[in-house]
Amino acid sequence: MSTENFIEIKNLEKTYDNGYQAIKSVSFSVKKGDLVCLLGPSGCGKTTTLNMIAGLLNPTGGDIIVDGKSMLNVEPKDRNIGYVFQNYALYPHMTVLQNVMFPMTVGKDKKPKAEAEKIARRFMKLTHIEELANEKPGNLSGGQQQRVSIARALVQEPQILLMDEPLSNLDARLRLKIREEIRALVKEVGITTLFVTHDQEEALSIGDKIILFHQGIIQQDDEGQNLYLEPKNQFVANFIGNPVIDNFKVQVKDDKITAPGLSLDKADFDSARFKKELTDGEYTLSIRPENITPAQDGQIEAIINDVELIGRERVLKFTFNEMAERSLVNLEQNVNAGGKVKFKMNLKRAFIFDENGERVY
Numbered sequence: 149m150s151t152e153n154f155i156e157i158k159n160l161e162k163t164y165d166n167g168y169q170a171i172k173s174v175s176f177s178v179k180k181g182d183l184v185c186l187l188g189p190s191g192c193g194k195t196t197t198l199n200m201i202a203g204l205l206n207p208t209g210g211d212i213i214v215d216g217k218s219m220l221n222v223e224p225k226d227r228n229i230g231y232v233f234q235n236y237a238l239y240p241h242m243t244v245l246q247n248v249m250f251p252m253t254v255g256k257d258k259k260p261k262a263e264a265e266k267i268a269r270r271f272m273k274l275t276h277i278e279e280l281a282n283e284k285p286g287n288l289s290g291g292q293q294q295r296v297s298i299a300r301a302l303v304q305e306p307q308i309l310l311m312d313e314p315l316s317n318l319d320a321r322l323r324l325k326i327r328e329e330i331r332a333l334v335k336e337v338g339i340t341t342l343f344v345t346h347d348q349e350e351a352l353s354i355g356d357k358i359i360l361f362h363q364g365i366i367q368q369d370d371e372g373q374n375l376y377l378e379p380k381n382q383f384v385a386n387f388i389g390n391p392v393i394d395n396f397k398v399q400v401k402d403d404k405i406t407a408p409g410l411s412l413d414k415a416d417f418d419s420a421r422f423k424k425e426l427t428d429g430e431y432t433l434s435i436r437p438e439n440i441t442p443a444q445d446g447q448i449e450a451i452i453n454d455v456e457l458i459g460r461e462r463v464l465k466f467t468f469n470e471m472a473e474r475s476l477v478n479l480e481q482n483v484n485a486g487g488k489v490k491f492k493m494n495l496k497r498a499f500i501f502d503e504n505g506e507r508v509y
Protein backbone atom coordinates (compact mmCIF):
# COMPACT_ATOMS: atom_id res chain seq x y z
CA MET A 149 0.00 0.00 0.00
CA SER A 150 1.17 3.50 -0.78
CA THR A 151 0.94 5.76 2.25
CA GLU A 152 1.90 8.74 0.07
CA ASN A 153 -1.23 8.47 -2.08
CA PHE A 154 -3.74 6.78 0.19
CA ILE A 155 -6.52 8.75 -1.49
CA GLU A 156 -5.97 9.64 -5.13
CA ILE A 157 -8.46 11.86 -6.92
CA LYS A 158 -7.82 11.77 -10.65
CA ASN A 159 -9.34 14.25 -13.12
CA LEU A 160 -12.58 14.23 -11.17
CA GLU A 161 -15.50 16.00 -12.83
CA LYS A 162 -19.09 16.67 -11.92
CA THR A 163 -21.67 18.20 -14.21
CA TYR A 164 -25.09 18.31 -12.56
CA ASP A 165 -28.22 17.28 -14.46
CA ASN A 166 -29.04 20.92 -15.20
CA GLY A 167 -25.73 21.20 -17.10
CA TYR A 168 -23.85 23.10 -14.38
CA GLN A 169 -20.23 22.00 -14.19
CA ALA A 170 -19.48 22.15 -10.46
CA ILE A 171 -16.13 20.30 -10.62
CA LYS A 172 -13.78 20.68 -13.56
CA SER A 173 -11.02 18.07 -13.67
CA VAL A 174 -9.82 18.05 -10.09
CA SER A 175 -6.79 15.95 -9.09
CA PHE A 176 -5.16 15.65 -5.69
CA SER A 177 -3.82 13.06 -3.31
CA VAL A 178 -3.93 12.58 0.44
CA LYS A 179 -1.33 10.81 2.58
CA LYS A 180 -2.47 8.17 5.04
CA GLY A 181 -3.18 9.74 8.43
CA ASP A 182 -3.19 13.31 7.15
CA LEU A 183 -5.85 15.89 7.89
CA VAL A 184 -6.46 17.77 4.66
CA CYS A 185 -8.72 20.82 4.39
CA LEU A 186 -10.83 21.49 1.31
CA LEU A 187 -11.14 25.25 1.44
CA GLY A 188 -12.94 27.79 -0.71
CA PRO A 189 -15.80 30.26 -0.93
CA SER A 190 -19.43 29.18 -0.98
CA GLY A 191 -20.34 27.30 -4.14
CA CYS A 192 -16.78 26.42 -5.19
CA GLY A 193 -17.48 22.67 -5.16
CA LYS A 194 -16.17 21.44 -1.80
CA THR A 195 -19.29 19.54 -0.78
CA THR A 196 -19.71 18.13 -4.27
CA THR A 197 -16.18 16.71 -4.06
CA LEU A 198 -16.77 15.25 -0.59
CA ASN A 199 -20.07 13.68 -1.66
CA MET A 200 -18.43 12.00 -4.64
CA ILE A 201 -15.75 10.54 -2.37
CA ALA A 202 -18.46 9.28 0.00
CA GLY A 203 -20.38 7.80 -2.95
CA LEU A 204 -23.46 9.98 -2.36
CA LEU A 205 -22.98 11.52 -5.82
CA ASN A 206 -21.68 9.93 -9.01
CA PRO A 207 -18.86 11.73 -10.80
CA THR A 208 -19.33 12.49 -14.50
CA GLY A 209 -15.62 11.93 -15.13
CA GLY A 210 -12.38 10.82 -13.50
CA ASP A 211 -11.65 8.39 -10.71
CA ILE A 212 -11.50 8.11 -6.92
CA ILE A 213 -8.86 5.65 -5.75
CA VAL A 214 -8.51 4.64 -2.11
CA ASP A 215 -5.66 2.40 -1.04
CA GLY A 216 -4.99 1.52 -4.69
CA LYS A 217 -8.59 0.58 -5.49
CA SER A 218 -11.14 2.53 -7.56
CA MET A 219 -14.24 3.41 -5.55
CA LEU A 220 -16.45 4.16 -8.55
CA ASN A 221 -18.29 0.86 -8.46
CA VAL A 222 -18.23 0.47 -4.69
CA GLU A 223 -21.51 1.15 -2.85
CA PRO A 224 -21.36 4.02 -0.33
CA LYS A 225 -21.94 1.65 2.59
CA ASP A 226 -19.00 -0.49 1.48
CA ARG A 227 -16.53 2.39 1.12
CA ASN A 228 -15.69 2.31 4.82
CA ILE A 229 -16.04 6.04 5.21
CA GLY A 230 -17.27 8.03 8.22
CA TYR A 231 -19.17 11.24 7.46
CA VAL A 232 -19.74 14.13 9.87
CA PHE A 233 -22.29 16.69 8.71
CA GLN A 234 -22.66 20.36 9.51
CA ASN A 235 -26.06 19.83 11.13
CA TYR A 236 -24.95 16.78 13.23
CA ALA A 237 -27.78 14.57 11.86
CA LEU A 238 -28.36 12.80 15.19
CA TYR A 239 -31.44 10.68 15.93
CA PRO A 240 -33.49 12.85 18.34
CA HIS A 241 -35.39 9.98 19.99
CA MET A 242 -32.22 8.04 20.87
CA THR A 243 -29.83 8.75 23.74
CA VAL A 244 -26.23 9.75 23.10
CA LEU A 245 -25.08 6.18 23.75
CA GLN A 246 -27.70 4.76 21.38
CA ASN A 247 -26.75 7.28 18.70
CA VAL A 248 -23.07 6.38 18.95
CA MET A 249 -23.83 2.65 18.99
CA PHE A 250 -26.26 2.88 16.08
CA PRO A 251 -23.88 2.16 13.16
CA MET A 252 -22.76 -1.05 14.92
CA THR A 253 -26.32 -2.30 15.43
CA VAL A 254 -27.37 -2.39 11.77
CA GLY A 255 -26.11 -3.96 8.54
CA LYS A 256 -24.17 -7.10 7.85
CA ASP A 257 -21.29 -6.25 10.23
CA LYS A 258 -23.64 -5.91 13.18
CA LYS A 259 -21.89 -6.37 16.53
CA PRO A 260 -23.22 -7.98 19.72
CA LYS A 261 -24.74 -5.33 21.98
CA ALA A 262 -22.14 -5.58 24.76
CA GLU A 263 -19.26 -5.24 22.31
CA ALA A 264 -20.96 -2.33 20.51
CA GLU A 265 -21.46 -0.55 23.82
CA LYS A 266 -17.83 -1.08 24.80
CA ILE A 267 -16.61 0.41 21.53
CA ALA A 268 -19.13 3.28 21.75
CA ARG A 269 -17.94 4.13 25.26
CA ARG A 270 -14.32 4.12 24.11
CA PHE A 271 -15.02 6.73 21.42
CA MET A 272 -17.28 8.71 23.77
CA LYS A 273 -14.33 8.92 26.12
CA LEU A 274 -12.07 10.15 23.31
CA THR A 275 -14.62 12.82 22.37
CA HIS A 276 -15.32 13.83 26.02
CA ILE A 277 -19.01 12.94 26.06
CA GLU A 278 -18.97 9.93 28.41
CA GLU A 279 -21.06 11.65 31.05
CA LEU A 280 -23.77 12.47 28.50
CA ALA A 281 -24.51 8.82 27.66
CA ASN A 282 -28.15 8.93 28.72
CA GLU A 283 -29.03 12.39 27.43
CA LYS A 284 -31.11 12.98 24.30
CA PRO A 285 -29.53 15.21 21.59
CA GLY A 286 -32.15 17.92 22.21
CA ASN A 287 -30.65 18.54 25.66
CA LEU A 288 -27.10 19.04 24.37
CA SER A 289 -25.23 22.14 23.24
CA GLY A 290 -24.08 22.42 19.62
CA GLY A 291 -20.52 21.49 20.57
CA GLN A 292 -21.69 18.41 22.48
CA GLN A 293 -23.93 17.32 19.60
CA GLN A 294 -21.03 17.63 17.19
CA ARG A 295 -18.85 15.49 19.49
CA VAL A 296 -21.61 12.84 19.44
CA SER A 297 -21.71 12.84 15.65
CA ILE A 298 -17.92 12.56 15.49
CA ALA A 299 -17.93 9.61 17.93
CA ARG A 300 -20.68 7.98 15.84
CA ALA A 301 -18.67 8.46 12.64
CA LEU A 302 -15.62 6.80 14.22
CA VAL A 303 -17.07 3.67 15.88
CA GLN A 304 -16.82 1.53 12.78
CA GLU A 305 -13.19 2.52 12.49
CA PRO A 306 -13.58 3.81 8.94
CA GLN A 307 -10.50 4.17 6.77
CA ILE A 308 -11.47 7.77 5.91
CA LEU A 309 -13.29 10.47 7.85
CA LEU A 310 -15.10 13.19 5.90
CA MET A 311 -16.23 16.32 7.71
CA ASP A 312 -18.37 18.96 5.99
CA GLU A 313 -18.21 22.32 7.79
CA PRO A 314 -18.52 20.54 11.16
CA LEU A 315 -18.01 23.70 13.19
CA SER A 316 -20.16 26.20 11.36
CA ASN A 317 -23.10 26.04 13.79
CA LEU A 318 -20.90 26.79 16.79
CA ASP A 319 -20.00 30.16 18.29
CA ALA A 320 -16.53 31.57 17.67
CA ARG A 321 -14.90 30.48 20.94
CA LEU A 322 -16.27 26.96 20.77
CA ARG A 323 -15.15 26.63 17.15
CA LEU A 324 -11.57 27.26 18.28
CA LYS A 325 -11.83 24.68 21.05
CA ILE A 326 -13.51 21.95 19.01
CA ARG A 327 -11.19 22.39 16.06
CA GLU A 328 -8.23 21.74 18.36
CA GLU A 329 -10.02 18.71 19.72
CA ILE A 330 -10.75 17.41 16.23
CA ARG A 331 -7.14 17.70 15.19
CA ALA A 332 -5.94 15.98 18.36
CA LEU A 333 -8.55 13.24 17.96
CA VAL A 334 -7.90 12.41 14.31
CA LYS A 335 -4.17 12.30 15.02
CA GLU A 336 -4.71 10.02 18.01
CA VAL A 337 -6.98 7.69 16.05
CA GLY A 338 -4.67 8.04 13.03
CA ILE A 339 -7.53 8.39 10.59
CA THR A 340 -7.11 9.99 7.16
CA THR A 341 -9.45 12.99 7.20
CA LEU A 342 -10.88 15.43 4.68
CA PHE A 343 -12.29 18.52 6.34
CA VAL A 344 -14.40 21.01 4.37
CA THR A 345 -14.43 24.64 5.46
CA HIS A 346 -14.85 28.11 3.96
CA ASP A 347 -12.88 29.61 6.86
CA GLN A 348 -9.24 30.14 5.91
CA GLU A 349 -8.08 30.58 9.51
CA GLU A 350 -9.68 27.29 10.46
CA ALA A 351 -7.99 25.56 7.53
CA LEU A 352 -4.60 27.12 8.29
CA SER A 353 -4.84 26.08 11.92
CA ILE A 354 -5.79 22.42 11.52
CA GLY A 355 -4.82 21.22 8.05
CA ASP A 356 -1.64 19.26 7.31
CA LYS A 357 -2.27 20.70 3.90
CA ILE A 358 -4.94 22.80 2.25
CA ILE A 359 -6.59 22.37 -1.11
CA LEU A 360 -8.04 25.72 -2.12
CA PHE A 361 -10.90 25.58 -4.62
CA HIS A 362 -12.48 28.29 -6.72
CA GLN A 363 -15.21 27.70 -9.30
CA GLY A 364 -14.66 23.95 -9.39
CA ILE A 365 -10.90 24.20 -9.97
CA ILE A 366 -8.03 23.70 -7.52
CA GLN A 367 -6.14 26.97 -7.15
CA GLN A 368 -3.40 25.64 -4.87
CA ASP A 369 -2.73 22.33 -3.13
CA ASP A 370 -0.09 23.05 -0.51
CA GLU A 371 0.90 23.44 3.11
CA GLY A 372 -0.96 26.34 4.73
CA GLN A 373 2.12 28.53 5.14
CA ASN A 374 2.88 28.25 1.44
CA LEU A 375 -0.56 29.55 0.53
CA TYR A 376 0.23 32.56 2.68
CA LEU A 377 3.86 33.11 1.76
CA GLU A 378 3.89 31.86 -1.84
CA PRO A 379 0.37 32.15 -3.31
CA LYS A 380 0.19 30.70 -6.80
CA ASN A 381 -2.18 33.35 -8.13
CA GLN A 382 -4.15 36.46 -7.25
CA PHE A 383 -7.17 34.47 -6.04
CA VAL A 384 -5.06 32.60 -3.45
CA ALA A 385 -3.34 35.81 -2.34
CA ASN A 386 -6.70 37.53 -1.84
CA PHE A 387 -8.45 34.58 -0.17
CA ILE A 388 -5.75 33.74 2.37
CA GLY A 389 -4.78 36.19 5.10
CA ASN A 390 -6.57 38.35 7.64
CA PRO A 391 -6.49 41.33 7.30
CA VAL A 392 -6.69 40.78 3.56
CA ILE A 393 -3.77 41.52 1.29
CA ASP A 394 -3.26 45.04 -0.13
CA ASN A 395 -3.55 45.38 -3.89
CA PHE A 396 -2.08 48.29 -5.86
CA LYS A 397 -2.88 48.76 -9.54
CA VAL A 398 0.42 49.56 -11.27
CA GLN A 399 1.78 50.09 -14.74
CA VAL A 400 5.04 48.65 -15.97
CA LYS A 401 7.01 50.46 -18.66
CA ASP A 402 10.71 49.98 -19.34
CA ASP A 403 11.32 48.39 -15.92
CA LYS A 404 9.59 51.27 -14.11
CA ILE A 405 6.65 50.26 -11.95
CA THR A 406 4.38 53.22 -11.36
CA ALA A 407 1.01 54.45 -10.20
CA PRO A 408 -0.07 57.99 -9.27
CA GLY A 409 2.00 58.74 -6.14
CA LEU A 410 4.18 55.64 -6.51
CA SER A 411 7.36 55.10 -8.48
CA LEU A 412 9.40 51.91 -8.20
CA ASP A 413 12.13 50.34 -10.24
CA LYS A 414 12.44 46.68 -11.16
CA ALA A 415 15.85 46.78 -9.46
CA ASP A 416 14.08 47.46 -6.11
CA PHE A 417 12.70 43.91 -6.25
CA ASP A 418 14.50 40.62 -5.56
CA SER A 419 15.57 39.43 -9.01
CA ALA A 420 15.54 35.78 -7.89
CA ARG A 421 11.82 35.92 -7.17
CA PHE A 422 10.67 36.79 -10.70
CA LYS A 423 8.80 33.84 -12.14
CA LYS A 424 8.32 35.40 -15.56
CA GLU A 425 9.61 38.35 -17.44
CA LEU A 426 8.03 41.64 -16.36
CA THR A 427 6.88 42.93 -19.74
CA ASP A 428 5.22 46.33 -20.19
CA GLY A 429 1.56 46.43 -19.19
CA GLU A 430 -0.94 46.59 -16.32
CA TYR A 431 -0.27 44.60 -13.16
CA THR A 432 -1.32 44.31 -9.53
CA LEU A 433 1.34 44.78 -6.86
CA SER A 434 0.15 42.87 -3.79
CA ILE A 435 1.59 43.17 -0.30
CA ARG A 436 0.50 41.62 2.98
CA PRO A 437 -0.43 44.34 5.54
CA GLU A 438 2.46 43.41 7.85
CA ASN A 439 4.87 44.16 5.00
CA ILE A 440 3.75 47.75 4.49
CA THR A 441 4.41 49.84 7.57
CA PRO A 442 4.92 53.46 8.55
CA ALA A 443 8.50 54.67 7.87
CA GLN A 444 10.20 57.97 7.06
CA ASP A 445 11.66 56.54 3.85
CA GLY A 446 8.31 55.09 2.69
CA GLN A 447 7.52 54.92 -1.03
CA ILE A 448 3.94 56.15 -0.68
CA GLU A 449 2.08 58.65 1.44
CA ALA A 450 -1.54 58.45 2.57
CA ILE A 451 -3.97 59.72 5.18
CA ILE A 452 -5.11 57.16 7.73
CA ASN A 453 -8.91 56.83 7.61
CA ASP A 454 -9.36 54.54 10.56
CA VAL A 455 -7.43 52.50 13.12
CA GLU A 456 -8.78 49.12 14.20
CA LEU A 457 -7.48 47.18 17.18
CA ILE A 458 -7.25 43.43 16.61
CA GLY A 459 -5.81 41.64 19.62
CA ARG A 460 -2.22 42.73 20.04
CA GLU A 461 -2.02 44.49 16.69
CA ARG A 462 -3.52 47.54 15.05
CA VAL A 463 -4.77 47.82 11.48
CA LEU A 464 -4.15 51.23 9.94
CA LYS A 465 -6.65 51.72 7.13
CA PHE A 466 -5.95 54.10 4.30
CA THR A 467 -7.00 54.78 0.74
CA PHE A 468 -4.49 54.91 -2.08
CA ASN A 469 -5.63 55.61 -5.64
CA GLU A 470 -9.18 54.83 -4.54
CA MET A 471 -8.26 51.37 -3.28
CA ALA A 472 -8.78 50.46 0.39
CA GLU A 473 -5.45 49.37 1.90
CA ARG A 474 -4.27 48.22 5.33
CA SER A 475 -1.06 48.34 7.34
CA LEU A 476 -0.59 46.00 10.30
CA VAL A 477 1.47 47.38 13.19
CA ASN A 478 2.14 46.45 16.81
CA LEU A 479 -0.24 47.53 19.50
CA GLU A 480 2.52 49.76 20.94
CA GLN A 481 2.65 51.76 17.71
CA ASN A 482 -0.10 54.25 18.40
CA VAL A 483 -1.01 56.05 15.18
CA ASN A 484 -4.11 58.22 15.02
CA ALA A 485 -6.70 58.46 12.27
CA GLY A 486 -6.53 61.63 10.22
CA GLY A 487 -2.72 61.83 10.12
CA LYS A 488 -0.67 61.73 6.92
CA VAL A 489 1.79 58.84 7.01
CA LYS A 490 4.53 57.53 4.76
CA PHE A 491 4.37 53.77 4.25
CA LYS A 492 7.27 51.59 3.28
CA MET A 493 6.58 48.50 1.20
CA ASN A 494 8.85 45.53 1.80
CA LEU A 495 9.22 44.61 -1.85
CA LYS A 496 11.21 41.45 -1.12
CA ARG A 497 7.96 40.06 0.32
CA ALA A 498 5.59 41.52 -2.28
CA PHE A 499 3.88 39.75 -5.20
CA ILE A 500 3.10 40.94 -8.69
CA PHE A 501 0.18 39.46 -10.62
CA ASP A 502 -0.61 39.99 -14.29
CA GLU A 503 -4.03 40.88 -15.66
CA ASN A 504 -5.04 37.20 -15.65
CA GLY A 505 -4.15 36.90 -11.96
CA GLU A 506 -1.05 34.82 -12.72
CA ARG A 507 1.93 35.39 -10.52
CA VAL A 508 4.87 37.15 -12.16
CA TYR A 509 6.85 37.92 -8.97
Ligand SMILES: Nc1ncnc2c1ncn2[C@@H]1O[C@H](COP(=O)(O)OP(=O)(O)OP(=O)(O)O)[C@@H](O)[C@H]1O
Pocket residue numbers: 164165166168170188189190191192193194195196197346
Ligand atom coordinates in the same frame (compact mmCIF):
# COMPACT_ATOMS: atom_id res chain seq x y z
N1 LIG B 1 -28.02 19.20 -7.42
C1 LIG B 1 -27.46 20.26 -7.99
N2 LIG B 1 -27.82 20.65 -9.21
C2 LIG B 1 -27.24 21.73 -9.81
N3 LIG B 1 -26.25 22.46 -9.26
C3 LIG B 1 -25.83 22.11 -8.05
C4 LIG B 1 -26.41 21.00 -7.33
N4 LIG B 1 -25.79 20.89 -6.14
C5 LIG B 1 -24.88 21.89 -6.11
N5 LIG B 1 -24.90 22.62 -7.23
C6 LIG B 1 -24.06 23.77 -7.57
O1 LIG B 1 -22.71 23.34 -7.65
C7 LIG B 1 -21.81 24.31 -7.11
C8 LIG B 1 -20.94 23.67 -6.04
O2 LIG B 1 -21.76 23.33 -4.93
P1 LIG B 1 -21.12 22.77 -3.57
O3 LIG B 1 -22.26 22.51 -2.64
O4 LIG B 1 -20.21 21.66 -3.89
O5 LIG B 1 -20.31 24.02 -3.09
P2 LIG B 1 -19.54 24.26 -1.72
O6 LIG B 1 -18.18 24.72 -2.10
O7 LIG B 1 -19.64 23.08 -0.84
O8 LIG B 1 -20.35 25.48 -1.15
P3 LIG B 1 -21.02 25.70 0.28
O9 LIG B 1 -19.91 26.05 1.20
O10 LIG B 1 -21.94 26.87 0.02
O11 LIG B 1 -21.74 24.45 0.62
C9 LIG B 1 -22.69 25.44 -6.60
O12 LIG B 1 -22.68 26.47 -7.55
C10 LIG B 1 -24.05 24.82 -6.48
O13 LIG B 1 -25.06 25.78 -6.69
